Amino acid sequence: MSIKDSNVTIMVKDMDKSVAFYQSIGFNIKQRWDNHYAQLTAPGITLGIHPTNDNIANSGNVSIGFTTDNFEETKNQLSILAIQTQLREEEGGKFIHFSDPDGTALYFIKPKW
Numbered sequence: 123m124s125i126k127d128s129n130v131t132i133m134v135k136d137m138d139k140s141v142a143f144y145q146s147i148g149f150n151i152k153q154r155w156d157n158h159y160a161q162l163t164a165p166g167i168t169l170g171i172h173p174t175n176d177n178i179a180n181s182g183n184v185s186i187g188f189t190t191d192n193f194e195e196t197k198n199q200l201s202i203l204a205i206q207t208q209l210r211e212e213e214g215g216k217f218i219h220f221s222d223p224d225g226t227a228l229y230f231i232k233p234k235w
Contacts, residue, residue, distance in 0.1 A: 129161060130186065131170030134224050140171050143223050146203050148188075164188065185227040193218070193232040200230075 134140040137157045145151070149162035149169065160171040167186070190196040193216050200207050200220060210217040215233040222228060 127168070129168035129170045130184070131172050132184070132222075132224070132226050133172055133174040133176070134222075135174065136223065137171060137173050139223050144169060144171070147200070147205075147228075185229065187229050187231055190230045190232055193230070196230050 137160065141151065141154070141160050141162065144162045149164045152161040152163045152168060154160040157173060162169045162171065167188075169186075197207065197209070197218055200218065205220050208219040210219060213234070215231050215235075218230040220228050
């Protein structure tokens with residue numbers, strides 16, 4: 123068995139709103155099939171965005187992390203986008219926790235390693 127490619131698919135209520143959100147934090151559209159499915163990419167990750175008719179509150183026990191070298195710039199950009207964040211620092215680095223429009227847990231980390 124050989125894995126050729128991969129992605130993480132998250133369920134969303136509003137395709138346009140979610141695609142615009144992920145583009146605003148640095149993702150690029152790889153492919154989009156109208157309001158049926160979209161793939162967005164950033165270095166090291168491909169997200170699948172899929173609409174749902176269910177009353178979802180978030181994507182469950184999923185947390186998606188992104189690495190940043192410029193913690194302050196990232197924090198400021200999220201603020202400009204009016205994205206609510208929570209800051210945390212621990213032995214492994216500094217974290218900026220936030221959520222997408224459907225409540226999926228996301229974070230940026232500036233690692234100490």
